[in-house]
Amino acid sequence: MSTTKVRPARSPISRFVTPRPTGPRRGSTLLRHLLWVAVGAVAVYFVSYGIDPFRNYQLATVAAYLCVTAGLTMLTGLNGQLSLGHGALMACGAYTVALAQNEFSDRGVLGAWALPVSLALGVLVAALAGALIGVCAARLRGPYLAGVTLAVALVVPAFTTRFAGLFNADQGLSVYVDPAPAALGPYFPPERWQAWIAIGAAMLSLLIVANLVHSRYGRAFKAVRDDEVAAKLAGIHVARTQVLAFVVSAGCAGLGGGVLAVISQSVSPSVFGLTLSLNLLLAIVLGGLGSLFGAAWGALLLVLLPYLTTQVTRGLELSPGLANKLEGNLPLAIFGLTLIIVMLVAPGGIQDAFRALGRTVRRRF
Amino acid sequence: MTPQHTGTVLELRGIGVSFGGLVALEDVSMTAATGTVVGVIGPNGAGKTTLFNVVCGFVEPNTGDVLFEQRPLRPRPHQLAGKGIARTLQGVGLFRGLTVLENVMAGATHTARAGLVSALFGLPRSDRDERRLRDEAMTVLDGLGIADHAQAWPGTLPYAVGKRVALARALVARPRLLLLDEPAGGLGGDDVEELAALIVDLPNRSNCSVMLVEHHMDLVMKVCDQIVVLDFGRVVAAGTPAQVRDNPAVAEAYLGAEVGS
Amino acid sequence: SDEAPSSSGGGTAASVPGVTDTEILLGTHMPLTGPAAAGYSKIAPATKAYFEYVNANGGVNGRKIKYLVEDDGYNPANTQTLVRKLVLEDKVFAILNGLGTPTHTGVLDFLKTQKVPDLFVASGSRSWNQPEKYPTTFGFQPDYTVEGKIIADFVKKTYPGQVVCHMGQDDDFGRDSLAGVEQVLGADGVKEKQKYVTSNTNITPQIQAFKAAGCQVVISATIPAFTALSLGTAAKLGGFKPQWVPSSVGADYTTLSGLLGEGKVLLEGLVAPGYLPVSTDTSNPWVQLYQKVNKEYNGDAPFDNNIMFGMTVGYLTVQALLKAGKDLTREGLISAVESGGFKNAAVGPYRYSASDHSGIGGMQMGRVTAGVQAAFGPVVQTDDGAGPVQEYTEAPATPTGNGIPSA
Amino acid sequence: MERFIFLTFDGLSRGAVYAAFALALVLIWRAARVVNFAQGAMAVVTAYAAYMVSDAVGSYLVGFLVALVGGLLLGALVERGLMRFVGHANPLNDVIVALGLVLLLTAVVGIIFGGEFRAANQPFDTSAIEVGGVPLMSRYDLFIWGTVATIVVLLALLFTRTAVGLRMRAAAFAPEVSRLLGVNVGRMLTLGWALAAVVGAVAGVLILPTELGLHPHAMDIVFASSFAAAIVGGLDSPVGAVVGGIIVGLILSYVSGYLGAALTPVAVLAVLLAVLLLRPGGIFSGVRARTV
Amino acid sequence: MTAVLEVDNLNAGYGVVPVLQDVNLTVAAGTITAVLGANGAGKTTLLRTITGLVRPTGGRILFSGADLRAVKVEQLVRRGIAHVPEGRGVVAELTVDENLRLGGLWRKDKADAKKATAEVYELFEPLARRRAHLGHQLSGGERQMLALGRALVARPTLLLLDEPSLGLAPKVTAQIMALLKRLRDDTGLTVLLVEQNVRGALSIADRGVVMSLGRIVMSAGADELLADDGLRHAYLGF
Numbered sequence A: 001m002s003t004t005k006v007r008p009a010r011s012p013i014s015r016f017v018t019p020r021p022t023g024p025r026r027g028s029t030l031l032r033h034l035l036w037v038a039v040g041a042v043a044v045y046f047v048s049y050g051i052d053p054f055r056n057y058q059l060a061t062v063a064a065y066l067c068v069t070a071g072l073t074m075l076t077g078l079n080g081q082l083s084l085g086h087g088a089l090m091a092c093g094a095y096t097v098a099l100a101q102n103e104f105s106d107r108g109v110l111g112a113w114a115l116p117v118s119l120a121l122g123v124l125v126a127a128l129a130g131a132l133i134g135v136c137a138a139r140l141r142g143p144y145l146a147g148v149t150l151a152v153a154l155v156v157p158a159f160t161t162r163f164a165g166l167f168n169a170d171q172g173l174s175v176y177v178d179p180a181p182a183a184l185g186p187y188f189p190p191e192r193w194q195a196w197i198a199i200g201a202a203m204l205s206l207l208i209v210a211n212l213v214h215s216r217y218g219r220a221f222k223a224v225r226d227d228e229v230a231a232k233l234a235g236i237h238v239a240r241t242q243v244l245a246f247v248v249s250a251g252c253a254g255l256g257g258g259v260l261a262v263i264s265q266s267v268s269p270s271v272f273g274l275t276l277s278l279n280l281l282l283a284i285v286l287g288g289l290g291s292l293f294g295a296a297w298g299a300l301l302l303v304l305l306p307y308l309t310t311q312v313t314r315g316l317e318l319s320p321g322l323a324n325k326l327e328g329n330l331p332l333a334i335f336g337l338t339l340i341i342v343m344l345v346a347p348g349g350i351q352d353a354f355r356a357l358g359r360t361v362r363r364r365f
Numbered sequence B: 001m002t003p004q005h006t007g008t009v010l011e012l013r014g015i016g017v018s019f020g021g022l023v024a025l026e027d028v029s030m031t032a033a034t035g036t037v038v039g040v041i042g043p044n045g046a047g048k049t050t051l052f053n054v055v056c057g058f059v060e061p062n063t064g065d066v067l068f069e070q071r072p073l074r075p076r077p078h079q080l081a082g083k084g085i086a087r088t089l090q091g092v093g094l095f096r097g098l099t100v101l102e103n104v105m106a107g108a109t110h111t112a113r114a115g116l117v118s119a120l121f122g123l124p125r126s127d128r129d130e131r132r133l134r135d136e137a138m139t140v141l142d143g144l145g146i147a148d149h150a151q152a153w154p155g156t157l158p159y160a161v162g163k164r165v166a167l168a169r170a171l172v173a174r175p176r177l178l179l180l181d182e183p184a185g186g187l188g189g190d191d192v193e194e195l196a197a198l199i200v201d202l203p204n205r206s207n208c209s210v211m212l213v214e215h216h217m218d219l220v221m222k223v224c225d226q227i228v229v230l231d232f233g234r235v236v237a238a239g240t241p242a243q244v245r246d247n248p249a250v251a252e253a254y255l256g257a258e259v260g261s
Numbered sequence C: 001s002d003e004a005p006s007s008s009g010g011g012t013a014a015s016v017p018g019v020t021d022t023e024i025l026l027g028t029h030m031p032l033t034g035p036a037a038a039g040y041s042k043i044a045p046a047t048k049a050y051f052e053y054v055n056a057n058g059g060v061n062g063r064k065i066k067y068l069v070e071d072d073g074y075n076p077a078n079t080q081t082l083v084r085k086l087v088l089e090d091k092v093f094a095i096l097n098g099l100g101t102p103t104h105t106g107v108l109d110f111l112k113t114q115k116v117p118d119l120f121v122a123s124g125s126r127s128w129n130q131p132e133k134y135p136t137t138f139g140f141q142p143d144y145t146v147e148g149k150i151i152a153d154f155v156k157k158t159y160p161g162q163v164v165c166h167m168g169q170d171d172d173f174g175r176d177s178l179a180g181v182e183q184v185l186g187a188d189g190v191k192e193k194q195k196y197v198t199s200n201t202n203i204t205p206q207i208q209a210f211k212a213a214g215c216q217v218v219i220s221a222t223i224p225a226f227t228a229l230s231l232g233t234a235a236k237l238g239g240f241k242p243q244w245v246p247s248s249v250g251a252d253y254t255t256l257s258g259l260l261g262e263g264k265v266l267l268e269g270l271v272a273p274g275y276l277p278v279s280t281d282t283s284n285p286w287v288q289l290y291q292k293v294n295k296e297y298n299g300d301a302p303f304d305n306n307i308m309f310g311m312t313v314g315y316l317t318v319q320a321l322l323k324a325g326k327d328l329t330r331e332g333l334i335s336a337v338e339s340g341g342f343k344n345a346a347v348g349p350y351r352y353s354a355s356d357h358s359g360i361g362g363m364q365m366g367r368v369t370a371g372v373q374a375a376f377g378p379v380v381q382t383d384d385g386a387g388p389v390q391e392y393t394e395a396p397a398t399p400t401g402n403g404i405p406s407a
Numbered sequence D: 001m002e003r004f005i006f007l008t009f010d011g012l013s014r015g016a017v018y019a020a021f022a023l024a025l026v027l028i029w030r031a032a033r034v035v036n037f038a039q040g041a042m043a044v045v046t047a048y049a050a051y052m053v054s055d056a057v058g059s060y061l062v063g064f065l066v067a068l069v070g071g072l073l074l075g076a077l078v079e080r081g082l083m084r085f086v087g088h089a090n091p092l093n094d095v096i097v098a099l100g101l102v103l104l105l106t107a108v109v110g111i112i113f114g115g116e117f118r119a120a121n122q123p124f125d126t127s128a129i130e131v132g133g134v135p136l137m138s139r140y141d142l143f144i145w146g147t148v149a150t151i152v153v154l155l156a157l158l159f160t161r162t163a164v165g166l167r168m169r170a171a172a173f174a175p176e177v178s179r180l181l182g183v184n185v186g187r188m189l190t191l192g193w194a195l196a197a198v199v200g201a202v203a204g205v206l207i208l209p210t211e212l213g214l215h216p217h218a219m220d221i222v223f224a225s226s227f228a229a230a231i232v233g234g235l236d237s238p239v240g241a242v243v244g245g246i247i248v249g250l251i252l253s254y255v256s257g258y259l260g261a262a263l264t265p266v267a268v269l270a271v272l273l274a275v276l277l278l279r280p281g282g283i284f285s286g287v288r289a290r291t292v
Numbered sequence E: 001m002t003a004v005l006e007v008d009n010l011n012a013g014y015g016v017v018p019v020l021q022d023v024n025l026t027v028a029a030g031t032i033t034a035v036l037g038a039n040g041a042g043k044t045t046l047l048r049t050i051t052g053l054v055r056p057t058g059g060r061i062l063f064s065g066a067d068l069r070a071v072k073v074e075q076l077v078r079r080g081i082a083h084v085p086e087g088r089g090v091v092a093e094l095t096v097d098e099n100l101r102l103g104g105l106w107r108k109d110k111a112d113a114k115k116a117t118a119e120v121y122e123l124f125e126p127l128a129r130r131r132a133h134l135g136h137q138l139s140g141g142e143r144q145m146l147a148l149g150r151a152l153v154a155r156p157t158l159l160l161l162d163e164p165s166l167g168l169a170p171k172v173t174a175q176i177m178a179l180l181k182r183l184r185d186d187t188g189l190t191v192l193l194v195e196q197n198v199r200g201a202l203s204i205a206d207r208g209v210v211m212s213l214g215r216i217v218m219s220a221g222a223d224e225l226l227a228d229d230g231l232r233h234a235y236l237g238f
């Protein structure tokens, strides 16, 4: 390397991810993270009892997205690889779960084990697809990676149409899901059960990603992002590291997609289109790139923002002529404007803004 | 401890590199004896960094062979650390998103034992591995007198400390050959002195031979056992510091009339 | 937290979701924005306008209808959330006229579990007619297979011996349409079959294939934008001018002429079936009624077949609600629809019964002459199976006095 | 054979369309190092303006000019009023803000003009000229190609021959150093955005008649194909944009014609991978950067 | 002699971290001032604050009597100030030729800019052989030459150099020092020179200032500094 202090080889993303100390800590990583997960799960368990079915459904959706954003924020934030195609990876998981569940139900072999097996298959298939894309992605940088992953996001409908016999083209498949266990009582709302499933999956996804981030692999992810040349010299296989990040985040996406299929009891290609992929990216950036808390904020935002913008405009009393023009468009405009404003006001995302706020408060008092 | 090799740690035979039409190295042969510090000097653009790049596998030579500890080496950058070769980059080249400690731990990646599965599930095996790496990294940081900075971010470090961290990251891999590219660049007088002491000590203390590219003549003359001079990609002189200093061709092409001394 | 079922069909009138003494709450999902919104975004406002008209005249059994319209942008992911919101949060009585095959398919299972009436789905997929599997779901418009059979029957009789080809959207729309066409013409009755996808606006290769095959009649299962694109593209290819016979989905003259601009002369002679009176037929009493409602309650939006569609859905809904009686329950509504016998603007019969949840079963051909689309010939009806295409002879209905159905 | 010739020419005329829009993406990339995801939405806005004016005045040319001027203004406005305040060191924030802008612009257009399709005017006959019974290209296609060629030449001249071009490139790569050397970086960015928006606006006006018509989302699909074209050619190269446009156009046409329209996205992905795995910076990428 | 540059009670820092504290400095026209000090003393920050790349939090900077805080960075070169920043700032994606052209772009006198470019190629002969190479292809030293040459093409009256000898061969360092001296003597160029190569810098400088922890702790004639062993030991460590 030449003597420049400014080094162009690193991913530009590294310049704005606020670093946080993540050195090895005392005690067992697994136990520490399990504790977090347990606390989170218990909290959500009680929350799920306190809210009505629709909120439970929203919670389940947040959790499904959280599976994905956790992996994506690791890929993009910590490893510096941009993916505009995670929607397609979710589709891999979702369709696998759909086919597996329906197959199980057709053969009448459903049981408590069936759903976990289906989800595991979904993760596997998505991870395989992720490996394939990841191998290509490892050679690509910046907008070129963006372009290829964007093209990936667009192929889902082509596959479902080409193999319409299996995937039923645009119309998609409905997904057989067992009702909540009878032990929970006859009036147990299905949405709450779905929320539990989704939360379980999200916790698993978070646990895995958190473990990985705090291991030497997490260190390697960041090293590769920051400086590929130095990473190689440190004995890190750059391409392999990038593929690994892609595979793990694809697995998370597969899980999220599978969960989404379960809670919505259906899959169809346009659910997993470019919009979803862009939304996921949006979520992790708005939430705070590279942090799992940011991923959680992002998932929450993805569900709440459209909901709130619609609610806000719902109350307006408009003449029919005006209503015809504004309906639909006004929430979208507000949504767009919100994105812009958040990015201008909190360029490091919500999590970063909170952290900064915390620092200021601590300094004041 | 690694076995003490007698003889040569690195041998280059007839290395040639060209970029498009530009010949960067031509028929460069040299040897570095085990346990010595070998300096590579020469005018800007002479091909010194390129020579390092060949040894590290960043540049594939058009001709010639690299031998490491008498065995042919087909270098691939990420395998070097495992083979016993480390290199510092010019500038600082730290990972800005990792703390000083993590930066150094990253340098020992090849010694990690725990696999992906234990990492994914946060198993004790992975934790043990991490603790071992941390202890090793702390030892090296301590040895270089910068343990205080272990939790700091690279961006906040004084330049000289940053360069030391980079050195620590190279040393934690326990290399038998260390390639230093302009380690004194940008350092002040005191820091250069300390660096010199450190480099001289490396072969004895850490059983590590050193190849050094540097324009800081005081340092080069002080620490090197042998010096190779490149000009326009060719070896134009080689020998002890005294021999090289007195070589008129070197003075003409490289040293010029020293200013102010 | 309440352990009661989140929604139920049974119980006393007081516990029926979405129904109070003064109000009936209905909800729908529609593309109001996004690429698919063109045309379709006008349907729900029209239905709503008709409800307002009814409300202004006393409502249904003293209850006013409130219609919640959610914009799903034709994205099934949104549909799934919004329909759950309508059912679980807003607690609507029924889902009405949800639009689109892929969008609505995704909520069938949910609506079934919740036992929510799922009325008059706005798409010609055959999926809505599965009374055993989805007992609460009902279709509305003639399904694409029925339509395909009717078109093919017309083509067979009107253009005997001519080379017939088919252009279809690469989904259930095109697939079901082709199935209907082939049912009538036979598998080798269609010489050239081409498909398009909405995400690829270059259909020149398909049109050229028609030209090369010497097609004289092209039956198309296309949305309006692609009907217009097909006609325009064909005209560019050395004046290739087959007889186009598009599905009613993509044949609204107002929409097509807007799409084609100066090229609207290409529409001259276009033939297409319809299940409602043509919106430009101002002599039709239904058109007159709807135009009046449109003027007063819909901001006088440009009147086209989408508004006809929306108003008819509104009218049919009021008919069904009236039939379900004062003690409104979800089961009651479903039985009311299943009991059938509705007559309104639709030119053909509604086929609703306990074993048939498909919608309108008859259509009439229309032709564009001198820039005016007008119906001609008999109303014909058929089923989506092997049944024959027959004439439907019952006299068309007319709206009652003030245009509000009575029980 | 006849089919092949036909599909080839069809692909070439579609390619022109993608090339035109890809040029706008290349321009903004060279000027500001961002991929402007809002380029399509911005082009839609100017196209509506052009449509309104040319409809009112009854002259295509006037509408065309309105698109030009409108693009210039809109591009400058977006940079001055918005992009400038986004941390430019951060590529993803740019992307998110651009996506927000897409939503906002599309919604506003939808509110003002409604969601219906409108016919877009064209100055020439779009009937294909037939040679030996095979319809090849229309005069309109030739007009597009002519415009694309003109833009490429102008861009190449701008970047390689003029001081402004040099300033724009320097400002994009090294803003701080450029300022020290007297380059008004802010102005260069505004200029880059404005010029890119002009090219995008022209492309939009040219493209719309070949598409479904004017609609808030009219450029969505074009954007995706053109982005593919731009990166196949290499985002830094105007010539690359044209070659990329031709490649994508041809592939889409052949695949549509021989394998079915549904498979075109797969074909685009395959082409991207085939090209980028061999040349990760696109066909016309420059020398691999020295990293050590 | 008149003061070209006056720095009054200058304070500056990054975020909440203060770096420069009450820095006072006067640079006379046609002189070379060496700014010395340990790593992290704030030398780079001083230069960057003078050219407005870092916002001062207090104090004044006068250039030929005019307050520089009111001047935009891009206007400085037109007023005759050139800054070769730390890390050189070669535009890696532009060719050597384009980089040099960039240096003279602002000038009205195109012929002289051409001439200046030719002089640079003559001075740094490795660059002449790499005109069409991109910045990133160059070796470390070649980049340093390019950055320096580019500043010279701008024909400044005040030149701010941040460690110009970094990574340069001793012979080239000597050439550059000699060049600076010649430019000062022949054209009245004023130079503010940050250097770690203390002896090299002081050998051509008129004055030396020593910075420590963001303050100027010593300011004296260069000869004085070199001659006085006590001062040298105390502040420069040799």
Ligand SMILES: Nc1ncnc2c1ncn2[C@@H]1O[C@H](COP(=O)(O)OP(=O)(O)OP(=O)(O)O)[C@@H](O)[C@H]1O
Pocket (backbone or CB within 6 Å): A002, B019, B022, B023, B024, B042, B043, B044, B045, B046, B047, B048, B049, B050, B051, D289, D290, E130, E137, E138, E139, E140, E141, E142, E167
């Ligand atoms: N990737 C490359 N592409 C083109 N030219 C290159 C490349 N790498 C090196 N060169 C050229 O090869 C020559 C040798 O470069 P190298 O970096 O090895 O010089 P060096 O001896 O390290 O010089 P310095 O002392 O200035 O760092 C230089 O002229 C440089 O421009």
Ligand SMILES: Nc1ncnc2c1ncn2[C@@H]1O[C@H](COP(=O)(O)OP(=O)(O)OP(=O)(O)O)[C@@H](O)[C@H]1O
Pocket (backbone or CB within 6 Å): B155, B156, B157, B158, B159, B160, B186, E014, E017, E019, E037, E038, E039, E040, E041, E042, E043, E044, E045, E046, E086
């Ligand atoms: N961008 C920055 N953000 C935060 N702190 C910084 C930044 N740049 C420099 N510093 C800190 O400011 C102090 C002064 O740095 P400066 O670069 O001015 O020193 P210097 O004298 O030029 O040192 P060197 O000889 O290493 O170049 C140092 O402590 C450094 O860590």
Ligand SMILES: CC(C)C[C@H](N)C(=O)O
Pocket (backbone or CB within 6 Å): C099, C100, C101, C102, C122, C123, C124, C125, C173, C223, C249
């Ligand atoms: C009538 C339309 C709503 C049909 C639509 N194309 C669908 O089947 O989804």
Ligand SMILES: [Mg+2]
Pocket (backbone or CB within 6 Å): A001, A002, B048, B049, B050, E139, E140, E141
């Ligand atoms: Mg070098």
Ligand SMILES: [Mg+2]
Pocket (backbone or CB within 6 Å): E043, E044, E045, E086, E162
């Ligand atoms: Mg400095």
